[in-house]
Amino acid sequence: MLMEHRGKRPVVPESAYVAPSAVLCGAVVLGERARILHGAVLTAEDGEIRIGSDVVVMEHALVRGRAAHPATLGDAVLVGPHAHVNGAVVEDEVFVATGASLFPGSVAGAGAELRINSVLHVNSRLEPGAVLPIGWIAVGDPAELFSPDRHDELWELQRTLDFPGTVYGMPRGASMRELMARQAQFYGSHLDDRVLDE
Numbered sequence: 001m002l003m004e005h006r007g008k009r010p011v012v013p014e015s016a017y018v019a020p021s022a023v024l025c026g027a028v029v030l031g032e033r034a035r036i037l038h039g040a041v042l043t044a045e046d047g048e049i050r051i052g053s054d055v056v057v058m059e060h061a062l063v064r065g066r067a068a069h070p071a072t073l074g075d076a077v078l079v080g081p082h083a084h085v086n087g088a089v090v091e092d093e094v095f096v097a098t099g100a101s102l103f104p105g106s107v108a109g110a111g112a113e114l115r116i117n118s119v120l121h122v123n124s125r126l127e128p129g130a131v132l133p134i135g136w137i138a139v140g141d142p143a144e145l146f147s148p149d150r151h152d153e154l155w156e157l158q159r160t161l162d163f164p165g166t167v168y169g170m171p172r173g174a175s176m177r178e179l180m181a182r183q184a185q186f187y188g189s190h191l192d193d194r195v196l197d198e
Contacts, residue, residue: 001020001021001022001023001024001195002018002024002195002196003023003024003025003026003193003194003195003196004026004193004194004196005025005026005027005043005044005045005189005190005192005193006026006027006046006189006192008026008027008044008048009026009027009196010024010025010026010027010028010029010030010042010196011028011029011030012024012030013030013031013032013034015032015033016030016031016032016033016034016035016036017034017035017036018030018036019036019037019038019039019040020038021038021039022036022037022038022039022040022041022042023040023041023042023043024036024042025041025042025043025044025190025193026043026044026045026048026049026065027044027047027048027049027065028042028043028044028048028049028051028065029048029049029050029051030051030055031050031051031052031053031054031055031075032053032054033053033054034051034052034053034054034055034056034057035055035056035057036057037056037057037058037059038059038060039059039060040057040058040059040060040061040062040063041061041062041063042057042062042063043062043063043064043065044064044065044071045064045065045066045067045186045187045189046065046066046067046186046189047065047066047067047068047069047070047071047087048065048070048071049063049064049065049070049071049072049073050070050071050072050073051063051073052073052074052075052076052077052092053075053076054075054076055073055075055076055077055078055079056077056078056079057073057079058078058079058080058081058083059081059082060081060082061079061080061081061082061083061084061085062083062084062085062086063079063085063086064085064086064087065087066086066087066104068087068104068105068166069086069087069088069104069105069166070087071085071086071087071088071089072088072089072090073085073090073094074090074091074092074093074094074110075092075093076092076093077090077092077093077094077095077096078094078095078096079096080095080096080097080098080099080100080116081098081099082098082099083096083097083098083099083100083101084100084101084102085102086101086102086103086104086167087103087104087105087106088102088103088104088105088106088107088108088120089106089107089108090102090107090108091107091108091109091110091111091112091128092110092111093110093111094108094109094110094111094112094113094114095112095113095114096108096114097113097114097115097116097117097118097134098116098117099116099117100114100115100116100117100118100119100120100132101118101119101120102114102119102120103119103120103121103122103124103163103166103167104122104123104166104167105122105123105124105166106120106121106122106123106124106125106126107124107125107126108120108126109125109126109127109128109129109130110128110129111128111129112126112127112128112129112130112131112132113130113131113132114126114132115131115132115133115134115135115136116134116135117134117135118132118133118134118135118136118137118138119136119137119138120132120138120143121137121138121139121143121158121161121163122161122162122163122166122167123141123161123162123166124138124139124140124141124143124161125140125141125142125143126138126142126143127142127143130143132145133145133147135147135148136148137154137158139154139157139158139161140157140161144157159172164179168182168183169182170182
């Protein structure tokens, strides 16, 4: 499904394939021979998404573009099933495995591998060619890698990266009521979306 959002329409070259159950919403630009598989969602909220050539976004993956953090996928990138690429830059030839998450302001360097259920945190940079192991978290610029059992050490670095400010534009400690009122207003912009004839 192709949708106009905030007056912007997806751009799909003839060589690309978008599955009938996939959604491209707003300022999404696909590269040559891009493949967007069933259930994948590419949503350019208030910032664009640019996909390079020979990219495969697999089933049920999410790619989200944001005003301060457009989503960019370079050439020859694989985004695995159930992966989450939110306002991140993914350079050429990166492997993003099933369930991996990349948060706003993050950068996965060329040739990097983010393995199953790994996390590249906000404002963090994974060096070119680096491997982020299964279930591990990368934090900082350059990123330091943490196994899940090192939460206390991880938190000492992670808290300096301003997750709530980067993702929600709100200070740490804002109430869920404040945060969700703002999020409901932001996503209310979808009320004016329009399905495009294919």
